[in-house]
Amino acid sequence: MKRKGKLYGVGVGPGDPKLMTFKAVEVIESCSVIAVPKSGEGEQVALAIAKTYIQMQEVVDCYMPMTRDKEVLYHNHEVVARKLEAYLDEGKNVAFLTLGDPTIYSTYMYIHRRIEKLGYETEIIPGISSICSVAAALNDSLCEGSECLHIIPASYKGKEDYLNLEGTKVLMKTGKSMEQLKVHLKEKGLYEKARAVECASMPNQKIHKSLDTLEESSYFSVVVVKEEKA
Incomplete structure (x- = not known):
């Protein structure tokens, strides 16, 4: 056979x-x-x-x-x-x-x-995920000690409630929902804590220390909201 x-x-x-x-x-x-x-x-x-x-x-x-x-x-x-x-x-x-x-x-x-x-x-x-590549681009950790890490598909309706979770939020699939996401982040008081990376590890990688500079979200945009340590 x-x-x-x-x-x-x-x-x-x-x-x-x-x-x-x-x-x-x-x-x-x-x-x-x-x-x-x-x-x-x-x-x-x-x-x-x-x-x-x-x-x-x-x-x-x-x-x-x-x-x-x-x-x-x-x-x-x-x-x-x-x-x-x-x-x-x-x-x-x-x-x-x-x-x-x-x-x-x-x-x-x-x-x-x-x-x-x-x-x-x-x-x-397994391969290196965009999540890890984004953290590396931001030159920061995603979570430490007892901190929780949440991966959220931001383009799906109803996911804004996940912004209430404690710990680091990684928002993927931002795409066309970026402007709406910005609104939700502002409502939750998290906008200033949000950073983003477009095309992580690619030749056209862009790092956004503030979402103010992220005008249009691409397929490869990932937003990270990291809680500040006490």
Whole structure:
């Protein structure tokens, strides 16, 4: 019986190719197929980060629409899983690239669960997340001692209540909701404590010590609200 292939979810880091792990490079170079989700900016950056290590491998585009429609998402995740299943049945190992880390707001995990449920071997290769890269850009820690750390998808409605939580708040997916987020931060008295980084670790990285200088939020903008120590 022919051996089936293995699916790897490979985190390629936040942007700087030098921040890729040795393990990620090793897996990418060893796989016959490189799967790349096609939807937003992040996925195209993931491919660009890893391009040096993609030589003779087959690159497969996997359409993953940027929508919150559950039915549309479910259908497309099924299509992608079946697409990759065909390669796995041929005995080919597949590396599914993802920006940052596969376990943090990644489209990969939807495919991972489906492939695993179908009986194939899977493995997650962790990567440096944008959260850690942002903290490094700000030259500060995210949490210390007994401080709590909260990761909040800022673009979803109702998430402003999470600003009441004690500890450091990392607000991701700010996107088009930045102006609304600024309003909520002002209402909670947290605006002055907020800082942001655009495109962390990338050539066009921008550090904002105040949100006053962040006029338009990009796909890669992350806001950090860190409580001041007593």
